[in-house]
Amino acid sequence: MKYVFLIPDGFGVRNFVLGSLLSSLSSDGNEIHIFHDFSDELTSTYGSGLDNYIHWHHLLPFRDTFASNFTRQSLAFAHMQQVRTVSMQATLRKPPTGSQRRKLLMRTAKLIGYASNRINKVEFLNRQQLRLFRKSGLYKQYLQLFSEIKPDVVFSSHQWYPLLGAPILAAQELGIPTATFIFSWDNLTSKGRVVAPFDHYLLWSELMQDELLRFYPLLTKANVHIVGTPQFEAYADKSLLLSREQFFANIKADGSRPLICYSGGHESTHPDEDKYLRLLMILVREERIKGNPQIIFRPAPTDRVERFDRVRADYPELLYYPPLWCYPRENETFYASPLPEDIHFLTNLLYHCDLNINLCSTMTIDFALFDKPVINPAFDLSNPLPHGLPLRDYYYQFDHYRPVVELGSVRASASPDEMVDDINRYLAQPDLDCEGRQELVRLQIGIPLGYSTQRVVQALKAIADPQSTIQGG
Secondary structure, three states: OEEEEEEOOHHHHHHHHOOOHHHHHHOOOOEEEEEEOOOHHHHHHHOOOOOOOEEEEEOOOOOOOHHHHHHHHHHHHHHHHHHOOHHHHHHHHOOOOOOHHHHHHHHHHHHHHHHOOOHHHHHHHHHHHHHHHHHOHHHHHHHHHHHHHOOOEEEEOOOOOHHHHHHHHHHHHOOOOEEEEOOOOOHHHHOOOOOOOOOEEEEOOHHHHHHHHHHOOOOOHHHEEEOOOHHHHHHHOHHHOOOHHHHHHHOOOOOOOOEEEEEOOOOOOOOOHHHHHHHHHHHHHOOOOOOOOEEEEEOOOOOOHHHHHHHHHHOOOOEEOOOOEEOOOOOOHHHOEEOHHHHHHHHHHHHHOOEEEOOOOOHHHHHHHOOOOEEEEOOOOOOOOOOOOOHHHOHHHOOOOHHHHHOOOOEEEOOHHHHHHHHHHHHHOOOOOHHHHHHHHHHHOOOOOOOHHHHHHHHHHHHHOHHHHHHOO
């Protein structure tokens, strides 16, 4: 069998290049072609021991024309108008930003979207987008490449980047089955339209399956494979864990004191997050938090971390450990890629921390998998409000995050004083809300920890050769 993987970003690397997926697929002698955007120097790291089975290719450069950009934005707005999740409605309310040209484009695209909010009109816009993909030189280049490689399946680690449209349509033109992975729990409810009509969709859970079939009514369950998510697979590997003494020595911390992790989000979604980190440091210095805890700060891998420089300078006791990712292009975090060492560090951070604080992050699930308490600040520190609504009425009402609070998986602190009480309560009784955390994991992750990679391999093999799956029972 021959497999083509389209890996446009570092999260795709984390999910499908790091870990055991490539070795599992290649163990049967399968040939794997990976189209990527990371630096050539990383291929030896990622493909160690698999040189005879993996072929590396750079994704072909994508040039976004005015017509393709306008059509894509109109389709995204039409899709959001039709689906109308809470987070999509919030996006629709936002005024356009950027240059005057971009503002005009977005306003016009939004008007087109408003007028095209029925399924037949959405599909009309979708056909126009696909027509533009097929007219591109990129489409013709991928037709040639895939004709030479002759893959049995083309799999994309991401579902909505526009650069994926041409290769997916080229594969389908050649009769090659295509598949994608919905890589995060909020992607269906908060992002725009899937870039192309993939033949198969790999999903986290039944919850995600229900969302996909509701938002894309032309799909059926035959298109869907529930595989969990490989991003948490390492957490089942106990061999990665260090002793508490060794881990605390590595981060230059005191193992006799509690360790609180503040995990950051992206500047575009949490522009005033430095204020929350500063508040936490103030509370510790004022000894309002019991036990003299240490704060370790891990920003998001693709965030602009300079915005936290002043907090770090004012509070040198803050333990700062950014993700161990490579950033080959200065000031372009989109092209960042993780190193294997980051998986090891994150696994130990989750295991040894006593408590996590974040603003509505996926890290809530990461810590829940280790049954660690999580606090979400649900109060505002900026005026005017960054998103025009109080935090509690904004992110905590989003479709993917509302169940987190409703299940009692976290403490959503309504004020700084309440956050102090919640921190002290959790540090004294870490098993509080354990049932809520377990319910969150059961809801969001459909496959037991440690089995997702195996399910992905099974799904890809079945897609590549469905007849052998039928014959094999």
